[in-house]
Amino acid sequence: MFKLRKKIHSEDFLAKYPASFKSAYAIFVVVMSVGSLVWGVFCIILGLHKISILPFGYLAFSLLGLIVFFSGKGFAFIRFFQVLFSLTFPYALQWLLGGYTASGMVSLWSFLTLIVLITFYEARYNILWLPLFITCMVVGIGLDHYYPQPVPSMLNKPHIHKMLLIANASLVGSMLFFIGRHFISLNRQHKKINETLEYQKGELLQKHEEILAYNEEINQQNEEILAINDELGRQKEEMAAKNKEIALKNEAMTTINEALEQQRSELRKKTNNVRSSINYAKRIQRAILPRLSWIQEHFPESFVFFKPRDIVSGDFYWFSVVRLEENLEITTSFRPPPLPEKIIISAIDCTGHGVPGAFMSMVGNQLLHEIVNTNQIISPEEILRELHLKIRFSLNQEENENNDGMDMSLCVIDKQARTLEFAGAKNPLIYIQGDKLIEVKGDKMPIGGKKRSRDNKPKARTYTKHVVKLNEPTWFYIFTDGFQDQFGGKHDRKFMKKRFKELLLKIKDRPPNVQKNMLSQTIGGWMDGRHQIDDMLIMGFKIDDHILPRQAT
Structure with missing residues (x-):
């Protein structure tokens, strides 16, 4: 158990998941979420509000897990609990609804989980879930026999039992059929990829032979390059002498550039002074x-x-x-006009x-x-x-x-x-x-x-x-x-x-x-x-x- 928990939290293990595992897992979660939503709504219609908490709670956890899955974090951890709840949830719902017959054998969804987890679990780990599936079946039969739950009046009708059984069997069978087709399609794609790789392998071998011949030609050219390098060494000595001459000229240019930079600095200072004077003139002009x-x-x-x-x-x-x-006139009023x-x-x-x-x-x-x-x-x-x-x-x-x-x-x-x-x-x-x-x-x-x-x-x-x-x-x-x-x-x-x-x-x-x-x-x-x-x-x-x-x- 300790090794399994360590493997679930291992980032190295997460990095090794193939794309087919993740696509199968996403399909599985969506299918189970739709099924839990249908059963939650069905319970609400029957007035079984407390029982509806179970499918709606499973739905909420599945959606949360799907969000974490798409974010790329904690996939192994979420996958573990998704499978655990998917195996146990149908038996719990079946017992609350009154047993195998009343619920139309809703535990078939647990069977769907056992089959589908093969598609997104490695073979050496998916076998560990089989004992849990068997345990759930035994516990489910025992609860139905020794601790039966009252059957809702709506579910006491035989034709309702048959309809639920047909619906559960049809949905589970359809899901298994489409998931099987999905992996058959992936297998065909893999075959085509392998054929392409074989063809490319032959081309690579041919190119390898061409490269060996090319390497021989390169070796011959290397000998010629060595001779050229000797000539370049002589030219390098001549360039060193010219570099010394250029260095002397650079020193002279540096002196000239320093003088020019000083002149530019003085020019910028004078320009700033002129601009300041003009800005001051602007304030004077605006004042008048x-x-x-x-x-x-x-x-x-x-x-x-x-x-x-x-x-x-x-x-x-x-x-x-x-x-x-000068235009004032004398008036008799107290205040002049x-x-x-x-x-x-x-x-x-x-x-x-x-x-x-x-x-x-x-x-x-x-x-x-x-x-x-x-x-x-x-x-x-x-x-x-x-x-x-x-x-x-x-x-x-x-x-x-x-x-x-x-x-x-x-x-x-x-x-x-x-x-x-x-x-x-x-x-x-x-x-x-x-x-x-x-x-x-x-x-x-x-x-x-x-x-x-x-x-x-x-x-x-x-x-x-x-x-x-x-x-x-x-x-x-x-x-x-x-x-x-x-x-x-x-x-x-x-x-x-x-x-x-x-x-x-x-x-x-x-x-x-x-x-x-x-x-x-x-x-x-x-x-x-x-x-x-x-x-x-x-x-x-x-x-x-x-x-x-x-x-x-």
Whole structure:
């Protein structure tokens, strides 16, 4: 018994199981599980709930054992108890159901187990199960004779006995037939494999003879190789001398590489310093831009889509509120009326992008502050003309070849008069009322730079003021050309103004943050990983009766 237990737990023994053993075992467990399920259901139907625990318990153990079997662990251990329970379980169920006759001789399933275990146990071990089978038969007869169990009323009918006997005998016989056919089929396969192996053995013998002849040829070649090795030895000495020469050259190259690495290190350090400086310039540039919260104090429904191409940008936006003290009137009220105010908002595209554009944006921001907030020039065409003159003066464009400048759209909103005044230097204004989109084009002259007439004399610049009445809810959009000039799409073309206008009509009824996100998603999908060619800036704001004072009746 000790040797049997040791053999069951031996991993060496587990590794020697043939595939036919495992397939037969799996078939056996499935068949016995189906039989136990049928008998469990049959007991439930008869109202024998306590007795049904036995077949259902066997079923649960079989399924658990099958899971362990497929996991490849403890197969011998599970197989041992599976056979043990399969031999004893039918006799126990037969006794509980009232004996051989009442159960239709359900102990035949134990006979099936004894026969089938031959297929998945080695011959020297399956004989050990025969005494247990005989013992179960003797004990089963003794229990039926000396300790009979009451027969359920349903099983007292003779035709039921016959049906159960036929069912048990038919199932057990069928299982034996199909398992026998399975192993006959395996035996035929083995014969075919043996024939194939015999054929391959003859081929191997023929190849062995060819290899012997080939070995003789190799021996002859080895003698030739020895002669070649002598020649190679001489050449090796010559190579050693050349290697010394190469080593000297390598030392010189190492010295050169160390010098180059030092130069690369210094270059990386300088590059990092430049990048740090540009990032700091970005923080300064962002600091001078008006806060969106300030803009939304005056235009609650507004957004700014700002996407620089590089770290710093040549595009910038400007916002200011100017209160005109000279327009105060004397009233009899205790509190004076609010000061009339003008709201100025602008989107500016400076020459270039990156660091050069950022310098121009700093100059433009400061000059706009001086023109509007200090000098209180609030008419849009005058602001553009004054900015043009100051740019030319600041960059000394009368005397040098500098042509830097900026394109811009500038709006002045008068809430009291319910008007929006616009002037543009090359850049337009787009506004939407209802489903109608109107574009107001700017003048074809930038801010700054040189523009000469045909007689090569400097030409004075004047800009046109356009007035839009604020009689109905209106969305206004000012922007630079970076968005519509971006290349992308299937054919790698520009986005173009027409497609941009269609997009604005599509998003006009959405909340400001949704409009901004749709602009970002659209241009991102259009670019599809392509390089951004210019800075992008789009400002949108809505003016309606919620932010305008009531009209006098």
